Amino acid sequence: MQPRMRRVAAFFSTVAAALLLSLSLSAPAQAATHNPVIFVHGxxxxxxxxxDWIADFKADGYTDSELYAWSYSWGQSNVTTAQQLSAKVQSVLAQTGASKVDLVTHSMGPMSGRYYLKNLGGTAYVDDFVSIGGTNHGTSVAGLCAWLYTSCxxxxxxSSFLTALNSGDETPGSVSYAAYWSNCDDYLNPDSTALLNGATNVGVSCVSHTDMNNDPGIYTQVRDFIA
Structure with a gap:
């Protein structure tokens, strides 16, 4: 009887192994939970x-490998910054294996972000684009520093830069665009400069310019938009 029992046990062991192999081959690969997010300051x-927002995203389930707060030399031309942003996007895609990123930008940040999308092929690599208190159509306040910095x-x-940037389609490609603005933003004159044709334009509560990219209420809206 012992040899027979061993043969029966071996049979069921083989069946179980084959079943587990079949299930593992048919199961879909686990996809990344979120697009990597690149944050562009002003x-x-x-x-x-x-x-503050990095901490909020982490509390809501994002990981360090999905969040990239990026610094650049803000006095340089936004064209140069856009070129550097393009390289940053490619670096993040290579590092994470993702096919696209989300761009979350503040103040002057949308200018280089939009230049990248419009002129450097960025629409192929960006899923969602967020402008927060963006100087999308210029601000007279920039006259205070225009003589000091090219970016200003x-x-x-x-400016000729903005005239070219806003010619034609302001929201090119299949990217989802959102623009958040506040009527308490003293850095944007006029307030309507923040709006983008073709974007989801959202007026928020009375929040100052420098507080817009750490405001918890705006964070929640941005998080839901890119999700």
């Missing part, structure tokens, strides 16, 4: 301006 700022001159209302 004039006279740095990646640390996103610290480009941010001034009617």
């Amino acid at each position: 004039l006279s700022s740095s990646s640390s301006s996103w610290d 001159a480009e941010m001034y209302t009617g």
Whole structure:
């Protein structure tokens, strides 16, 4: 009887192994939970301006490998920054294996982000684009620093940079665009500069310009938009 029992046990062991192999081969590969998010700050700022939102995203299930607060030399031309952003996107995609990223930008940040999308092929690599208090059509306040920094001159209302950036389609490609603005934003004059044709334009509560990218209420809306 012992040899027979061993043969029966071996048979069922083989069947079980085959079943487990079949299930493992048919199960779909586990996809990444979120697109990587790259945060782009504005004039006279740095990646640390996103610290509060980075903590909020982590509390809501994002990991360090999905969150990239990026710093650049904010006085340079937004064209140069856009070129550097393009390289950053490719680096993040290679590092994570993702096919697209989400861009979350503040103040002057949308200018380089939008240049990247419009002129450097960025629409192929970006899923969602968020502008927070963005100087999308210029601000007269930039006149205070236009003589000091190229980026600031480009941010001034009617600059050649903005005229070219806003010609034609302001929201190109299949990217989902959102623009958040506040009527308490003293850095944007006029307030309507923040709006983008073709985007989901959202007026928020009375929040100052420097607080917009650490405000918890705006964070919740941005998180839901890119999700």
